Amino acid sequence: ASEAVAALADEPLKFATELIKGQSGTTIDSENGCTTMQEDEVYVVTLDRTGGGRLGIDVDHLCETAALPVRRIEGGLSVQWNRTHPESMIVEGDVIVEVNGASGSVGTLLERCKLDQVLNIKLRRAAAQH
DSSP: OHHHHHHHTTSOOOOOEEEEEEEEEEEEOTTTOOEEEEEEEEEEEEEEOTTOOOOOEEEOTTTOSSOEEEEEEOSHHHHHHHHHOGGGOOOTTOEEEEETTBOSOHHHHHHHHHHOSEEEEEEEOOOOOO
């Protein structure tokens, strides 16, 4: 951790992370009667662009009405975040569900991303690839 802090000493970026586990539903396997829980992992990243820089997250703002699916990571603060937080990397397929406490519509999420300098972004992890 101290190496990450030292590496950021020259950078104007500040990061914080929080992992939250949420239960999304219960599935019953009809063949053997087993019950399995499917969990959606929700995590929070903080991107601070007060020192300049772009977010570097390409989203699909037409796909959903209340969330922003991440199409790809294109440099900027998101790549810096991913380098320093491998346990909570922003990846293609994850979905932005809240920005600075605002949620409910794509327009609201995009507005917060455009206007706010410090962004607390809550994302829902993409379904695991098997």
